[in-house]
Amino acid sequence: xxxxxxxxxxxxxxxxxxxxxxxxxxxxxxxxxxxxxxxxxxxxxxxxxxxxxxxxxxxxxxxxxxxxxxxxxxxxxxxxxxxxxxxxxxxxxxxxxxxxxxxxxxxxxxxxxxxxxxxxxxxxxxxxxxxxxxxxxxxxxxxxxxxxxxxxxxxxxxxxxxxxxxxxxxxxxxxxxxxxxxxxxxxxxxxxxxxxxxxxxxxxxxxxxxxxxxxxxxxxxxxxxxxxxxxxxxxxxxxxxxxxxxxx
Amino acid sequence: xxxxxxxxxxxxxxxxxxxxxxxxxxxxxxxxxxxxxxxxxxxxxxxxxxxxxxxxxxxxxxxxxxxxxxxxxxxxxxxxxxxxxxxxxxxxxxxxxxxxxxxxxxxxxxxxxxxxxxxxxxxxxxxxxxxxxxxxxxxxxxxxxxxxxxxxxxxxxxxxxxxxxxxxxxxxxxxxxxxxxxxxxxxxxxxxxxxxxxxxxxxxxxxxxxxxxxxxxxxxxxxxxxxxxxxxxxxxxxxxxxxxxxxxxxxxxxxxxxxxxxxxxxxxxxxxxxxxx
Numbered sequence: 001x002x003x004x005x006x007x008x009x010x011x012x013x014x015x016x017x018x019x020x021x022x023x024x025x026x027x028x029x030x031x032x033x034x035x036x037x038x039x040x041x042x043x044x045x046x047x048x049x050x051x052x053x054x055x056x057x058x059x060x061x062x063x064x065x066x067x068x069x070x071x072x073x074x075x076x077x078x079x080x081x082x083x084x085x086x087x088x089x090x091x092x093x094x095x096x097x098x099x100x101x102x103x104x105x106x107x108x109x110x111x112x113x114x115x116x117x118x119x120x121x122x123x124x125x126x127x128x129x130x131x132x133x134x135x136x137x138x139x140x141x142x143x144x145x146x147x148x149x150x151x152x153x154x155x156x157x158x159x160x161x162x163x164x165x166x167x168x169x170x171x172x173x174x175x176x177x178x179x180x181x182x183x184x185x186x187x188x189x190x191x192x193x194x195x196x197x198x199x200x201x202x203x204x205x206x207x208x209x210x211x212x213x214x215x216x217x218x219x220x221x222x223x224x225x226x227x228x229x230x231x232x233x234x235x236x237x238x239x240x241x242x243x244x245x246x247x248x
Numbered sequence: 249x250x251x252x253x254x255x256x257x258x259x260x261x262x263x264x265x266x267x268x269x270x271x272x273x274x275x276x277x278x279x280x281x282x283x284x285x286x287x288x289x290x291x292x293x294x295x296x297x298x299x300x301x302x303x304x305x306x307x308x309x310x311x312x313x314x315x316x317x318x319x320x321x322x323x324x325x326x327x328x329x330x331x332x333x334x335x336x337x338x339x340x341x342x343x344x345x346x347x348x349x350x351x352x353x354x355x356x357x358x359x360x361x362x363x364x365x366x367x368x369x370x371x372x373x374x375x376x377x378x379x380x381x382x383x384x385x386x387x388x389x390x391x392x393x394x395x396x397x398x399x400x401x402x403x404x405x406x407x408x409x410x411x412x413x414x415x416x417x418x419x420x421x422x423x424x425x426x427x428x429x430x431x432x433x434x435x436x437x438x439x440x441x442x443x444x445x446x447x448x449x450x451x452x453x454x455x456x457x458x459x460x461x462x463x464x465x466x467x468x469x470x471x472x473x474x475x476x477x478x479x480x481x482x483x484x485x486x487x488x489x490x491x492x493x494x495x496x497x498x499x500x501x502x503x504x505x506x507x508x509x510x511x512x513x514x515x516x517x518x519x520x521x522x523x524x525x
Binding site for chain 2: 003006009012015016019020063066067068069071072074075076077078079080082244247248
């Protein structure tokens, strides 16, 4: 028997999710298709995916919210890694796949239905992807990857929140993000004060272009890239250790 | 099967729930874990199954550290908690989802146990069943998993009178020399003629851990005369039916073990009882 990771047990955990939540899932995707049929403009689609995503991730370990549920979940004969990977697959990859399929179906149906009802001749546009290219003005592959990383970061944070907090996981995770942001803001203020003797960038005439910053700190871009790619694994690793430490 | 050494546990820093607890339990027995409310019976079961971690000391379950929660250990443990989780699945789907996690699960046995409990429709959803019915399903599932270790926290709570008898029969039939069953309860009468080892927790410690045969050898349970002053009497309870007594069994007499009386004797005359063993 593989003591660390078994695809068979991972499959059983995924099966458990779908058998337990099958009806809820179908209802959610049906609602999503209708929502995407009615939605116009990429911003609302992004908002829907983001909010839907973190709600989904926050509910991934909702069984910890009450003791008997948590006990039942922790006693399922599978490793913590398998339990976490099933959560990651569902909250990140399954949700994104599901939401994109709903978007494609909803958008296509919406356009054709609009053509029939209002006697139009519109072609199907997937504005969500077109906008990504226009904004970034870079190759679509890289832009999609950035979009995915952004989505995965949000999901990984809320997945951790789902394991870390017992109840009101969405609210508490939001609060933690706010507290973290305030701390970062304070550090920024302190650094500004120390380096430029000010607490506001606006009030100062600091003429530093992005290229200058890059030349001043040659490793900055690399650090940025590392942070971009390491954030999601970081939260997954923290979630794993939190799961191993979980007591109910 | 289970060895606990110098275990310390507390939920808060101020109050210790379990202190310097030592316990060794063998397979092939049904252990009755008795104790007053709040003594830490459920917590002890949680420690054995790895749901909470010891603050000090060690717990060894079948050679595993429970807190690691390895699947090899978990697939040999079934824990029936006092409060059951809210499960929206039907009985049929519950079996379909959870049985594959237990390699020795017997579907035939599960059906047999359900029939014995008069739970006939596997299409019923678990969350639509009464507490007692749900408990019957979980007991049947637990027994059918054929795990080496079965932990049951107040299993007869919520069961009707006929079901308690069925429970006793099923458990007695379901336990063999390779299985170890720990039943935590304060409804001692429900376990009459079922358990073959009695563990008593008092003041957050194990004060008594003896097999039934030892208890019968050392102690005599009898109804005595109120005016009689027997110096061998360790503990007595005045009831409508007479003076129920726990005495030292010096004459190797056979008597029917009264678990409730024994429990009361142990909790009030701990030293006198334990020095006999």
